[in-house]
């Protein structure tokens with residue numbers, strides 16, 4: 073079905089089967105109205121009268137799936153390219169949540185197959201706990217069904233919409249059901265389901281096994297059986313695979329599946345990812361940490377976060393016999409003593425039955441809850457990445473010479489605990505500055521350079537002989553090879569090396585945003601993270617910045633917000649809302665990493681300027697010594713040695729060496745960075761700062777700003 077057809081397959085089928093008139097979907101007009109309406113263009117005034125009764129006959133309940141099918145942009149399905157990413161993202165986020173919750177180190181297989189020009193099959197498998205048979209249809213065939221909405225605990229998913237919405241989008245655009253394979257143990261059967269959502273009623277329909285699904289007994293060659301259904305099941309003892317066919321577009325670059333998976337690997341160093349892309353290439357992201365993040369605990373709501381209406385409902389639904397028990401059992405941080413004080417302040421007895429409280433009493437209780445001094449919520453519900461792992465993750469993925477990270481202490485917005493973490497890398501071109509594989513292939517084919525070294529120095533802006541050698545070393549290729557004769561594997565090696573090497577400086581700061589370890593790739597402008605980066609004064613830390621803009625400089629900033637409930641601006645979970653408490657924490661974190669960056673840049677510049685000063689002294693000292701020897705008749709070598717000593721002393725900073733933590737090796741009373749930093753000694757810069765490109769030069773920037 074082409075994209076130009078407005079009726080989607082299942083919608084069309086419903087209309088035909090229900091015998092509605094597809095050609096005139098507008099409702100029929102009512103009786104003649106008393107008040108004439110505007111001219112309809114034919115000269116006759118249109119007269120319509122709608123009575124309360126005729127309106128009543130048109131009132132209908134709207135199912136949540138019908139609503140989101142119409143408003144799919146709210147869920148991140150606004151264009152085919154984004155649809156592909158959102159589908160992968162929902163499945164991968166669920167897989168990671170499930171593994172972590174079950175205490176298993178996650179291993180994920182992502183496979184995207186191109187079936188036709190605009191049609192793909194996305195399949196994602198995990199080694200998680202699997203899903204019990206009864207739950208499978210509801211999870212994948214019903215919107216707003218999930219295990220995470222009603223609890224306060226940090227997880228990637230929270231709404232109960234994600235994967236069923238992706239399945240629904242697949243069904244709407246291709247008419248194909250979602251395939252699910254799940255197993256909960258080595259001695260248990262493998263469940264195989266094909267499910268589609270009945271959009272009109274928001275309920276699942278099982279398509280295979282006569283409406284019952286299929287069970288494949290253990291040791292019965294599930295992988296072969298599933299291969300017949302185009303499913304690549306990794307034979308694991310427990311885990312889940314979900315496969316969705318959808319209309320989509322695959323394109324690399326900013327906001328792509330590739331970028332999302334790469335950024336996921338940075339923030340989740342305990343995950344192993346295998347990615348098979350639509351062009352048949354495989355990408356491996358092995359884990360760099362062998363331990364799971366600390367398990368976040370589930371907490372009860374904090375009294376400061378509750379609203380009056382919610383409190384009234386909670387009182388009504390309470391199963392606690394007394395007000396005292398209700399307060400201690402429903403909220404976090406309320407001890408029996410605090411409960412007593414709250415009840416007293418509201419002029420209530422702690423022995424009252426909470427169900428019997430009237431509206432005025434509930435309001436008095438609400439006020440007392442807000443006024444009582446209650447400890448901040450427990451923070452073991454949060455699981456930050458940690459400074460050490462952020463440094464390691466960034467070092468792995470983003471080239472640079474200076475790295476630092478800060479994890480702020482937990483804070484609270486609307487009663488919900490949250491925590492901000494920031495990692496900063498300076499010096500390398502950020503990961504987004506890359507030559508695409510296609511461009512590289514084309515350049516290699518087109519070049520008239522005879523050697524690879526010549527190709528590199530003449531093709532890329534600013535790559536000098538040292539830069540070329542560094543690239544070649546990294547790619548394990550010989551300098552004299554002919555660029556046109558590289559084998560596929562060698563081209564791949566060169567491409568990988570180019571990804572890691574600095575190709576341009578002078579770009580704007582690259583901000584990688586994360587919420588609960590999930591990369592946020594869209595709506596940067598609407599996100600509190602970007603807005604706070606822009607309103608922070610980075611000039612104080614040695615970067616250039618125009619007012620209310622992202623600073624310039626070879627800087628990558630990774631920002632992570634962890635919370636039991638991330639306040640997203642929409643259901644598609646792309647941007648974080650700007651609560652003042654969150655903005656404050658962001659600003660403090662930016663200032664902490666900014667101060668360390670400023671300190672590093674000042675030290676580095678001091679070494680450089682003093683080095684230059686010393687070079688000038690050294691150049692002229694010999695002549696000065698000669699002249700003084702002639703005029704004063706003293707020994708030339710002696711005076712030269714003396715002058716040398718003075719020159720070295722006054723330019724002593726040129727000798728300052730920084731250890732890998734950025735502290736001077738020479739004791740000179742410098743202040744400390746006061747936090748973890750990592751300094752990677754740089755060889756002579758391969759690529760000088762080159763913000764502007766001359767016309768006709770090769771554009772090496774693949775990702776452009778949105």
Ligand SMILES: Nc1ncnc2c1ncn2[C@@H]1O[C@H](COP(=O)(O)OP(=O)(O)OP(=O)(O)O)[C@@H](O)[C@H]1O
Nearest residue numbers: 166170211218219220229230231232233234235312
């Ligand atoms: N791979 C999986 N393994 C085990 N359980 C899963 C898996 N995928 C989904 N689930 C279960 O299905 C539920 C629904 O998933 P869904 O993605 O629709 O919602 P969610 O993850 O709770 O929230 P969100 O809409 O924010 O993603 C999850 O809460 C989880 O309990």
Ligand SMILES: [Mg+2]
Nearest residue numbers: 166229234235
């Ligand atoms: Mg989910």
